[in-house]
Amino acid sequence: MEIVLALYILMLAAVAGYEVIAKVPAVLHTPLMSGSNFIHGIVLVGAMVALGEASGPLEQTIGFIAVFLGAGNVIGGYVVTERMLQMFKRSDQPKPANTETGAGV
C-alpha cells in the first residue's frame, strides 16, 4: 500500500475513533473499553492471513499462536461486552417500581 494513502487512512480512522468516544457518559466507560477491546479483535483476520501464508514449522507455530490469541480476543471480548450491556438493558425495568416507592414517600 502506498504510504501516503496509509497516512490518510490513519488520520481519518484516528479522527473517527476520537469522535466516537468524545461524548460518552461515565456509565459506559467500562463497557466501551470492553467494546473497543472486542473491535481490535479484527487482528484475528490478520492472524489467519499470516498463518495461511506461513511455511515451515517455525512460521506455522507462530502463526498458530497468532490465530489462537486473536480468537481469544474476539470471542472473549464479545461475550464479556455482551454480558455487560445486557445488564444495562435490564436496568430499565425496575424504574417504574421505583417511582412507585418514590410516590409512597
Next chain:
Amino acid sequence: MSAWLNSPWLTAWIIPGAYFLAALVLILGLRAMSSPVSARKGIVLAGLAMGLAVLVTFVHPRVGGNYLLMIIAILSSGILAWVSAKRVPMTDMPQMIALYNGMGGGSAAAIAAVELLRAGHGHEVGLLTNSIAGMGALIGTIAFSGSLIAFAKLQGWMRKVWRFPGQQYLNLLLFVLTVISGVLVVIGYQHDLLSLNMLLLAFFVLALIVGFAMTVPIGGADMPVVISLYNALTGLAVGFEGYVLNIPAMMIAGVVVGAAGTLLTQLMAKAMNRPLSNVLFSGFGTGDDGGPADEGGGSMQAIEAVDGAILMAYAENVIIVPGYGMAVAQAQHRIWELTQVLQKRGVRVRFAIHPVAGRMPGHMNVLLAEAGVPYDLIEDLEDINNQFSQTDVALVIGANDVVNPAARDDRSSPIFGMPILNVDHAKNVIIIKRGRGTGFAGIENRLFVGDNSRMLFGDAQKMAHELIAGVKTL
C-alpha cells in the same frame, strides 16, 4: 467450488467489499455502544461484522493452506474464551478485559514475528513495511505482557509491588536494548554468530520484559488507567500490522481503537487529576510513598450493625458510596435491597460514584445496574459533592482512596489534588471495611479516625445483610 473460489470477482470485489462493510459496521457498532439506549445493538452489530470478516478470510486468495491449524486454533481458543467469559462473575470483568486485550496484543506481535521472519528469509518487502511491522511487534508485545501483569494483579495473584532505586533507569536501558535489537531485526542484520532468528527471539524476549517491568511497579489503584492504555496500544499495534498485511479494514479498526482508547485513557487520568506520565512513572498506588506519619491523632471507632441500622433508618438523607470492597464482596444486590428497605421508611437514598471507584471507570455503575438500581438514583462526583453537608448518613462500602480527605489538603500525600467525594462533610459516616488495613493505594485515611466516622468491620455483603435485618426490626 474451486472454480468459484478462483473467480476474479471474488478477489476483486466480494472479499474487499466484505472487509469494507465490516470496517464500516465495526465503527458504527462502536458508535452505538457510546449511548446506553443503543449499546446492546452496537455490540451485536459489531459481532456480525467481525463474523463476516473472519468467514471471508477463509477464502482470501493469500490464505494458501494451514486450514486445519487455523480451525484448531480458533476452536480451542474460542471455546476457552467463551467458557471463561461466560463464567466469570461481573465483579471480575476488568481483569478479563485485561486478559483478552493482552491476547489481542500478543496476536499482533505474533503476526509481526511471522512477517519479519518471512522478510528476513528472502521475501522482500522493503524497509518501511518492515519498520512498521517492528513497531507493531514492540507495541503489541508490551501490551501483551503488560496486560497479563495487570490481569494477575487484579486477580490477586500478584500482590507484591516491586520497586527499587534506579528502577526507571534500568527500564530505560531495557527499552533502549529492545529498540536496538528491533532495529537490527528490521534492517535484516546478518552475522555468523547472531542469526536473524536469534535476534528476533532476543527482540521479543526483551520487549516482553519491558512490558513486565513497566507494569510491575504500578499499584492496583492505577490499573484502570493502565488497562485502558494497553487497550489503546493493542489497537495501534493491530493497525500497524494491518498496514504490513495490506488489510485496510484491520488498519481502520485498529487505529479507531487506538485513538478511542487514548482518549479514554486521558479521560480517566483526568478524573484522577494526574497526568498519565505520573501514573506510569511515579509509583503512586504502591504504598511505598507512605502516608503522612503524623496520623496518631485519632483512633478508629467501631460500630455494630444494629446501631448503624438505627442511624440510617431515622435519617432523612442517605448517600451510599460504593467502592471496590462492594465488588469483592458481591454486595451490590444486598445494597439495593437495603436501599429499598430504607426507601420504604421514607429515607431518601442516593448513590455517589467516584469516576475511578473500583477497578475501572464505570465499574460501580455496571455492578449497580446489574443489581437493578435505577439510573436516577446514581449521581456523579460533580453533581453530588456539595450535598454531603446536608446528608445525615454517608455509607461508604469498601471505598478508601476516593474518599480520603488527604487528597484535598495534605500536600505530602501521593493522591493530593485528586478530586474526592467529600464524605467527611456528612453528619455521620459509616464505613464498611473488611479490616484495619490501608486501601489499594496503601495510604492512611484520616476519614476513618474522624469524630463523625464509625467503622463497621466485616464483609460488605454480610454487613449489608445485618443492616437490612436491623432496619426491618425498627
